[in-house]
Amino acid sequence: MPEIKTQDFTAASTAAILDPKLRRALDRVAEGFHVARLDRIEEVTQDVWDGWKDQAREIKVHTIENLDYYLELLDKNVTAAGGQLHFAKDADEANEIVAHIVRTRNIKIVTKSKSMVSEELGLNPVLEALGVEVWETDLGEYIIQLAEETPSHLVAPALHKSKEDVAALFTEKLGIPYDEDIYHMAATARTILRDKFMEADLGISGANFVVAETGTLVIITNEGNGRLCTSAPRVHIGITGMEKVIPSMQDLSAFLRLLPRSATGQRITSYVSMTTGPRRSDDEDGPEEFHLILVDNGRSKMLADPALREALYCIRCGACLNICPVYSRIGGHAYGWVYPGPIGAVVSPMLVGLPKAKELPQASSLCGACREVCPVNIDIPKMLLDLRKKTAESPDSSLRSAPEIERVLARLYAKLMSSPKLLKMGVKFGRFAQKLERMTPVFSPLTTDGKWIRNAHIPILSRWTKSRDLPTLPKQTFHELWEKELSPDDS
């Protein structure tokens, strides 16, 4: 698996939020994908859209509840079509399956179409260590590979890079003159990759869906690179998560309506490619071998947990990233692992282990925008809350997300709020603390202007007053006002 940096979330997000270039790039996504998505919903009407969502969710619920059945059916049909299905329990096993094929088939050059699961496995370094040339052929992935970076978005991996960044990168890595014309840059990549498509012995693709009743691998792309990867080389390996299986071709239509519209605001992508087995004897082209690797790598932990199971319904459209007010300020890399944004804050902790990624579920205001845009109605805020519960009070200290003081404060808060008498005393103490300033300005815990606390010199409050003022406690609480003047007994 690639390096896990989820522990550094606070530092990484602090740096990211100060990067104006990143912010501009992220804003462009909001403008582009999000607005286009809304247009697509408007043209089919919200009611119809909601119906599509409900239908897709129903399919996902049914499939995940019967996953063992559909995986067996898929296995049977992949085999019947002349392909081979491999099941990998973790990243090492999946990488070894690919490595074995590479070694035994004398593979020299690999072309890859976009696959987040291969990112999750850290497959490229494994292939390179075998002495194989690996070429990412999705334009965004190609840029990221040249820059030796990782994707920062589920569907737009190089989103954090401006065209100027890419022009400079091409000059540096490809030795071509600086040219920031997007069409020229795309043409450069196309020329380089076109040769590789023809030379490659192995094509590796991801899968947006795999259809159990036919054993078909489905990928949707806009660049056509996917189809070249899956048809030109003599071996094709598809790699995806085991949750990507769907029962039937009819079910596929439900998702083909939702995925492009949710992801990029397109009615349909330029290419929808379906691959069933290797070439048949009367086919003119196509690979001699077809392998499908289904990866668990932590997914069965999600399956076993009723509170987190619905994270497996995710079709990786990225709509929750585009709408998220946190993601749209810090970008994908700050999340520290392959899957960013709201869904990443659920999936990453489950795949890399909660102790390492326990901060991610905390980094949300629980505004619910992600749930609203999700094409399969995944209740992400509820799962974030569940992970917070799992980390707040765990007997295992490696799971606890906050310093001990937070648990003490939570208990104190409940005590204070359980006793109106204690609360009254607390308020009096607060008012006294505000007065302290006038008596002993040097030792006062607060700097106020009478109406507002401008600066709190107390640990947690100071985090608030760094950028915002806080109202001072008024002379009377509502309780006191009620008793004095509002209660019907007095009127």
Next chain:
Amino acid sequence: MTANAKITADLFITCVVDQLYPDVGVSVVRVLRRLGVTVGFPTDQTCCGQPVYNTGYSQQARTLAKRVLEQFKDSEYVVVPSGSCAATIRVFYLEIFDDDTELLAEAKALAAKTYEFSEFLVNVLKVDDAADCGAGHEGTVTYHPSCHLLRELGVKSEPQKLLQSVPGLEQKELEGAEICCGFGGTFSVKFPHISEGMVTDKVANIQASGADTLVSCDMSCLMNIGGALNRQESAIKVRHLAQILDPESE
């Protein structure tokens, strides 16, 4: 309004209003009374438990939620001047007590009679003209739909409907209105840098709206936005919807 004379509503005033914004509570009482409602206030109430629940401390949240169940057991209606505290009672209590049949039944009964302030006015009292509460407001106003009100309770049109009917009030459009202000309870102090980024954008949009007053149905969001506005020396005022509807509010 005699039509509502038989309606009794108990206030769950929320700890934020109780401790920091008692004037909002006073306006809520005045507006309801002008509409003919008999207003009650169980005085043992404190907090709904949302701050601890959202931070993951379910046991502590449960302790506080049980108090609320107890205090409002006999209420006819419970009115809450906060979308997020009303959502805690209506939505999150059902999660908190989902392992206890008896308490879950109580939570469901409470949820069924609990309303956020604006939806109580529009959907229960059937107020379709803010002039019914004697409201009048000279000035320009923009409205921030708070996230829990909008997405947990699905209350979208009610506050707008009330604002639109306030004599003298001119509404201004707020760009990015449905984007979170960055409060998020303990989120605002756990990740102050992200929270600050969010409220900075919210404030910029409010300033660009040209309104002299920002209205919302949640004082915690307004504490966040108002605190940022004040830090920037902005003259824009923040008001709870009840204060706009209450002719006696300053």
